[in-house]
Amino acid sequence: MIEQSERSRHLIEVSRRAMHRGHDAWAAFNLSDKVTVALVLNRADWLEEFGCTLADAIEEAGEEWIVVIPRIARELLNEGL
Numbered sequence: 001m002i003e004q005s006e007r008s009r010h011l012i013e014v015s016r017r018a019m020h021r022g023h024d025a026w027a028a029f030n031l032s033d034k035v036t037v038a039l040v041l042n043r044a045d046w047l048e049e050f051g052c053t054l055a056d057a058i059e060e061a062g063e064e065w066i067v068v069i070p071r072i073a074r075e076l077l078n079e080g081l
Contacts, residue, residue, distance in 0.1 A: 007064065011072050015040045019076070036061040040073045 017025040018037045026034060031050065035057040038046040047057050058066060 008068050008072060011036065011040065011065065011068060012075065015072065015076055032060055032062065032065075036065045036069070039066075039069050040076065042073070 014025075014029060014033050015037050018029075019041060029037070034050055035047060035052055038044075038050070038052075039057055039061060044054070047054065050057075052060065061069070
């Protein structure tokens, strides 16, 4: 299991990358990262592109990621991303 702070740092980094680079960032992401980032950034349009419903995305992201998404989303929002 990934340590909480390491998991959070990873999610923040990939979310920032996706926010700044959009689809250009996807090449380095696996599907779980893509849907988790889409959840963090509140991008239902990206989930649709991946062929995921919201329920599918939550399942794909997994319990370990779902618990940190709200905090990470608030942190990025406070940074102005």
